[in-house]
Amino acid sequence: MWEAVYLSQAEMEREALPVSERNALYNAVAKLEAIGPTLDHPHTSAVQGAAGLRELRPRAGRSPWRALYRQVGDRFVIAAIAPEAQHHPRGFRRACRAAEARLSEVEE
Numbered sequence: 001m002w003e004a005v006y007l008s009q010a011e012m013e014r015e016a017l018p019v020s021e022r023n024a025l026y027n028a029v030a031k032l033e034a035i036g037p038t039l040d041h042p043h044t045s046a047v048q049g050a051a052g053l054r055e056l057r058p059r060a061g062r063s064p065w066r067a068l069y070r071q072v073g074d075r076f077v078i079a080a081i082a083p084e085a086q087h088h089p090r091g092f093r094r095a096c097r098a099a100e101a102r103l104s105e106v107e108e
Contacts, residue, residue, distance in 0.1 A: 002036040004029050004069070004076040007102050013081035014067075021065050024058035025081070029067065032056060032076055050096050053103075055082070066092070068099040072106065079103045 006014065014022060032039050042060040047053040047068065056067040056078070064087060068080045079102040082095030 002033045002076060003074070004033050004078060006078045007080075007106065009098070009102060010067070010078045010080050017065060017081065021058070021063060024063050025056075025065065025067060028056050028058040028063075029078070032069075037071060047096055050100060053096065053099060064088075066095075068095060070099075070103050072103075077103065077106060079106075 014025060017025065028043065031043060042057060044054055044056050047055050052070050054069055054071075056069060057063065058065060058067075064084045066082045066084060067078045068082055069076050069078045071077075079099035080095045082099075083091040085092035
């Protein structure tokens with residue numbers, strides 16, 4: 001079993017989601033913890049242009065929200081909650097930048 005942890009900012013972003021989307025995210029995180037790094041498309045994918053950053057895709061990609069994470073040691077660190085890239089590209093890019101900045105602080 002793997003462990004997923006949220007950075008505090010990502011926890012606040014998660015709590016701001018509608019309840020149904022928050023529950024879908026909880027289910028996706030549980031799947032990530034059960035399966036680990038072999039969890040694959042459509043549940044997760046690499047974020048293009050962001051080294052080592054992945055997106056967790058609740059409801060096998062049918063949710064309008066994504067959890068941006070990276071594996072750090074034996075944990076998955078969820079650094080930001082982002083809108084789906086095709087529906088809100090600017091919001092997704094902004095969340096990617098935030099996730100990378102937050103993760104760089106954790107990894108230092």
